[in-house]
Amino acid sequence: MVDVRVRFPPSPTGYLHIGGARTALINWLFAKKHNGKLILRIEDTDTERSTQESIDGILEGLRWLDLDWDEGPYFQTEFANDHVQAAQNLLAGGNAYKCFCTKEELDEKREQALAQKTTVGYDGTCRNLTPEQVTAKEQQGIPYVIRFKVPKRKGTLVYHDKVLGTIERAYSEIEDFVIVRSNGKPLYLLCNVVDDIRDRISHVIRGQDHMTNTTRQILLYEALGSPLPVFAHMPLTLDLQKRKISKRSHGEVVAVQFYRDKGFLPWALCNFLCLLGWNPGTEQEFFSREELIEVFTLERMSKVNSVFNYRPGDQKFFTDPKLIAINEHYLRTIDTEVLGQLVEEKLKAYELWDDSYAVERRDWYLATLDLIKDRFHTLNDFASLGRAYFSDSYDIEEKPLKKNVLKHPDLVQWFKELSKRFADLSTFNQETAEQTTRELADELAIKPGILINGMRTVLTGQLAGPSMFDILTTLGQDKVVMRLSDISRLYPST
Numbered sequence: 075m076v077d078v079r080v081r082f083p084p085s086p087t088g089y090l091h092i093g094g095a096r097t098a099l100i101n102w103l104f105a106k107k108h109n110g111k112l113i114l115r116i117e118d119t120d121t122e123r124s125t126q127e128s129i130d131g132i133l134e135g136l137r138w139l140d141l142d143w144d145e146g147p148y149f150q151t152e153f154a155n156d157h158v159q160a161a162q163n164l165l166a167g168g169n170a171y172k173c174f175c176t177k178e179e180l181d182e183k184r185e186q187a188l189a190q191k192t193t194v195g196y197d198g199t200c201r202n203l204t205p206e207q208v209t210a211k212e213q214q215g216i217p218y219v220i221r222f223k224v225p226k227r228k229g230t231l232v233y234h235d236k237v238l239g240t241i242e243r244a245y246s247e248i249e250d251f252v253i254v255r256s257n258g259k260p261l262y263l264l265c266n267v268v269d270d271i272r273d274r275i276s277h278v279i280r281g282q283d284h285m286t287n288t289t290r291q292i293l294l295y296e297a298l299g300s301p302l303p304v305f306a307h308m309p310l311t312l313d314l315q316k317r318k319i320s321k322r323s324h325g326e327v328v329a330v331q332f333y334r335d336k337g338f339l340p341w342a343l344c345n346f347l348c349l350l351g352w353n354p355g356t357e358q359e360f361f362s363r364e365e366l367i368e369v370f371t372l373e374r375m376s377k378v379n380s381v382f383n384y385r386p387g388d389q390k391f392f393t394d395p396k397l398i399a400i401n402e403h404y405l406r407t408i409d410t411e412v413l414g415q416l417v418e419e420k421l422k423a424y425e426l427w428d429d430s431y432a433v434e435r436r437d438w439y440l441a442t443l444d445l446i447k448d449r450f451h452t453l454n455d456f457a458s459l460g461r462a463y464f465s466d467s468y469d470i471e472e473k474p475l476k477k478n479v480l481k482h483p484d485l486v487q488w489f490k491e492l493s494k495r496f497a498d499l500s501t502f503n504q505e506t507a508e509q510t511t512r513e514l515a516d517e518l519a520i521k522p523g524i525l526i527n528g529m530r531t532v533l534t535g536q537l538a539g540p541s542m543f544d545i546l547t548t549l550g551q552d553k554v555v556m557r558l559s560d561i562s563r564l565y566p567s568t
């Protein structure tokens with residue numbers, strides 16, 4: 075049995091994309107499942123595009139998702155000597171050559187090939203230069219790149235992909251590719267292989283967008299005298315129009331940070347991401363970490379691309395509705411004490427936290443979260459939609475203000491009266507509050523629902539919510555009396 079060693083090697087040129095997070099998650103699951111190791115390697119060789127901000131964002135995102143790694147972060151730039159050395163070895167072993175063709179020459183050849191409809195790719199001009207010709211060009215100071223010498227073989231290069239099965243590519247389609255730029259810097263294709271060999275990576279699990287790299291990299295492994303890792307290419311995640319999901323076309327919803335800021339539970343996002351392109355073979359949709367580690371296999375990955383069901387500018391859903399539904403499920407089912415800790419962060423961020431919620435009023439705090447969580451989509455909702463439970467300063471939703479429920483001209487009077495009657499109650503509980511409300515409705519010859527629905531809106535700012543009498547006892551007699559008598563709340567604009 076091989077020692078499983080997988081890696082997550084992001085290029086730090088932007089935020090942590092949900093596609094990247096999914097790659098990290100799948101590698102993490104695979105490592106956990108096989109008691110293996112996950113290596114985090116920051117592929118920062120593109121120094122012009124790599125930024126510290128992006129490195130920090132990636133690490134922060136992974137930590138938030140609780141996807142821990144066993145080794146690293148290693149930084150690819152620290153191993154620059156290994157990459158240069160590997161390129162030299164390939165040159166010395168006759169597996170690579172210096173190519174002096176200029177960009178203009180290459181462009182011209184490319185255009186000719188396009189016009190003649192022949193294969194577009196490097197034609198091998200410098201492949202057969204004699205050592206003397208090479209020396210002469212070097213002495214003239216002509217800049218060169220180093221190209222890998224793709225073996226001239228008939229037939230196809232074949233490998234077994236753990237997800238896709240047998241993959242074949244004709245050797246004739248693989249051009250002599252560049253491994254070192256003219257400025258002496260080795261390119262991704264080479265660095266990535268050298269690092270995977272050094273890090274003893276057993277399985278390379280990455281997106282299908284890397285498949286053309288894989289065939290070329292297999293040749294590099296061979297030339298460097300190293301056994302191949304197992305390759306597994308995951309389906310891509312596209313939008314409904316089958317486009318790649320990107321910040322440019324979809325905005326913030328593609329960044330992990332967005333979900334943290336919005337108040338998603340990290341595991342809800344992981345659960346969702348895993349189901350994008352993988353299925354358990356059962357109807358089960360929600361998995362704990364342990365369950366997912368148990369049931370996860372690469373063989374159950376889908377071969378076809380998965381869909382991130384989000385339309386930019388969607389009025390109803392601010393991200394994929396399935397992700398929202400999964401988040402709601404975890405909000406409803408998570409242990410209340412854990413929920414309490416998560417909501418605490420949000421209340422603090424919105425300046426709604428009161429230290430009494432930590433000890434003296436802990437029971438009230440947790441019971442309140444339990445009461446109100448059923449309609450919420452995210453942790454942020456506790457601080458926004460649920461604001462009235464934690465502060466006396468809250469707005470009333472506009473919708474009910476326009477509805478009849480708050481339009482009756484006598485409603486203000488009725489609430490003042492109800493407020494007085496509530497104040498007089500020596501025992502304020504669900505029964506007494508309900509009885510008082512119904513009695514007043516009877517006296518006024520109106521439906522109790524008018525008072526009940528109106529009261530919910532006045533007391534919580536929201537038209538919908540938990541049972542009115544639960545709300546009354548949760549808020550307590552003093553707040554209820556004060557809010558019902560405070561008519562200005564009803565018509566904030568006047």
Ligand code: GLU
Pocket residue numbers: 083084085117266279280284
């Ligand atoms: N740095 C590459 C990327 O972010 C790594 C690809 C890979 O080999 O997994 O796409």
